[in-house]
Amino acid sequence: MRWRQAREWVIEQLIRASGISSIVMVVLIFAFLLKEGLAVFQTVPLGDFLAGQRWYPISEPPRFGILPLLCGSALVTGGAALLSVPLSIASALCISEIAKGWAKEALKTGIELFAAIPSVVLGFIGVTVLAPLIRQAFHLPTGLTALTGSITLAFMAMPTIVSITEDALSAVPRGYREAAVALGATRWQMMTRVLLPAAASGIVAAVMLGVGRVIGETMAVMMLTGNAAVIPHSLLQPVRTLTATIAAEMGETVRGSDHYSALFAIGIVLFAISFSINLVADLFLHRTRAR
Amino acid sequence: MSAVSDAGTPPVLEVHDLNLWYGDFHALKQIHMVIQACQVTALIGPSGCGKSTLLRCFNRMNDLIESARVSGRILLDGRDIRDPLVPLVTLRKRVGMVFQRPNPFPLSVFENVAFGARVHALAARTGMAEIVERSLHAVGLWDTLKDRLRHSALGLSLEQQQRLCIARLVAVQPDVLLMDEPCSALDPIATGKVEELIRALKARYTIVVVTHNMQQAARISDYTGFLFLGEMVEFGPTGALFTNPRDPRTEAYITGRFG
Numbered sequence: 343m344r345w346r347q348a349r350e351w352v353i354e355q356l357i358r359a360s361g362i363s364s365i366v367m368v369v370l371i372f373a374f375l376l377k378e379g380l381a382v383f384q385t386v387p388l389g390d391f392l393a394g395q396r397w398y399p400i401s402e403p404p405r406f407g408i409l410p411l412l413c414g415s416a417l418v419t420g421g422a423a424l425l426s427v428p429l430s431i432a433s434a435l436c437i438s439e440i441a442k443g444w445a446k447e448a449l450k451t452g453i454e455l456f457a458a459i460p461s462v463v464l465g466f467i468g469v470t471v472l473a474p475l476i477r478q479a480f481h482l483p484t485g486l487t488a489l490t491g492s493i494t495l496a497f498m499a500m501p502t503i504v505s506i507t508e509d510a511l512s513a514v515p516r517g518y519r520e521a522a523v524a525l526g527a528t529r530w531q532m533m534t535r536v537l538l539p540a541a542a543s544g545i546v547a548a549v550m551l552g553v554g555r556v557i558g559e560t561m562a563v564m565m566l567t568g569n570a571a572v573i574p575h576s577l578l579q580p581v582r583t584l585t586a587t588i589a590a591e592m593g594e595t596v597r598g599s600d601h602y603s604a605l606f607a608i609g610i611v612l613f614a615i616s617f618s619i620n621l622v623a624d625l626f627l628h629r630t631r632a633r
Numbered sequence: 634m635s636a637v638s639d640a641g642t643p644p645v646l647e648v649h650d651l652n653l654w655y656g657d658f659h660a661l662k663q664i665h666m667v668i669q670a671c672q673v674t675a676l677i678g679p680s681g682c683g684k685s686t687l688l689r690c691f692n693r694m695n696d697l698i699e700s701a702r703v704s705g706r707i708l709l710d711g712r713d714i715r716d717p718l719v720p721l722v723t724l725r726k727r728v729g730m731v732f733q734r735p736n737p738f739p740l741s742v743f744e745n746v747a748f749g750a751r752v753h754a755l756a757a758r759t760g761m762a763e764i765v766e767r768s769l770h771a772v773g774l775w776d777t778l779k780d781r782l783r784h785s786a787l788g789l790s791l792e793q794q795q796r797l798c799i800a801r802l803v804a805v806q807p808d809v810l811l812m813d814e815p816c817s818a819l820d821p822i823a824t825g826k827v828e829e830l831i832r833a834l835k836a837r838y839t840i841v842v843v844t845h846n847m848q849q850a851a852r853i854s855d856y857t858g859f860l861f862l863g864e865m866v867e868f869g870p871t872g873a874l875f876t877n878p879r880d881p882r883t884e885a886y887i888t889g890r891f892g
Contacts, residue, residue, distance in 0.1 A: 442699075517736030521798070524692060524732075525749040525805065526725035535748065540739045 379606030414581035421492025457501035465562035510544025550623035675854035729802035735794035792823030
């Protein structure tokens, strides 16, 4: 029997260790980011880094102002959110309330398949199909714009938003639906006046997680947004995002140089943004469950 | 067994040859009954006898169940409720329903009561406050809740929630109130208060109550129907049905020999 007890102990410790390891990993990654990134603030003050309007990392002297990149990320993400949120909520309503039987299953599977498309493939389609369309439609010198990135990213955010919103809608008690219908509400009134408000916190969480995915996306935006590090004035201009900057420039930097640590500092900024978005999403999800 | 009773009030709902199937299961068999205006009609019977199913026929809630199939006629003021000229929404405005578990929307007290009125566009923005006040008065909640109209309805006690659900119906001025075991989630004191409310509402509304509590049927109803295995075994004035049942199955049920 002692053998069995020892075995239990070992298994328990292994499980505990793997549980703890994920936290350790996150802490280590964050520590590494800080170690590599904070050095840049010896040459550039934090204020100039965040609010500087010029990103000229290899000029002499170099300028490390990430405001254009922040704006680029915000524009592409904002555009993607504007496009994907209404579409996703409508799809989720369709799946949970309107579609029946095989149509429902087909839609659900379709949305899940969407999540399985690698972002580089979407980027490729964007470059060959979407970019020429946008160039012609708006008579632009190039089709690689913030809008092109937004549209493609909207499709990437959709699976996340749709499936979590659908969960939130399905979790709304049947009694609410019956009560609304029994009062003579039409299906549309039932959905907009009862279901959506009842599922509101879950929907907010879904949107946050979708936006989180979009902010961190790199490959497709690098292929589609034109990568011009200037502060954009419209969706139809080329922009460059935080993620694309790291991906594009990391290979050319000397390890330990200011440019190198500036890229890591961008990583810290991205980490902070994603972390706060996930935190907000978590708070909202928690609120749903607490109810 | 006679479905028609000889009260002086006009019939509001008439049921003729009503049959209902869930898939292959014959849930309601040849139901005949007449429901009088401004009276409380109770439907009693053991679990699974079809009393809730029958109730849900009156506002066509069974339409939501895909496998359900109905034959026969239900007349509301002489018109078939499945008449394509009468929109479903209009039927449900006239025939409201209270459920077993209080199910107020996760909105404020005010919005809950205003919901139906908004859906049917019964009032402009200014008239809404009046409708809400009148409806809450009708269910005896106004004095308790008048300072909490903006609070969430989910914070109320179960009894208050059930009253609120009734107020929500009253706000759309229906003719018939269907209640599906409205007290089964409530404690005895709350049950007593809701029963009192049902008796008071009788003055203005025709009420059909499903209950598995025979004493409750005896306390609140004017007519009682006993359903067993999908059949309307006996239907008549409550006093007569409980003191002098004509069918041996009714007698067996009300004396507690099964159920």
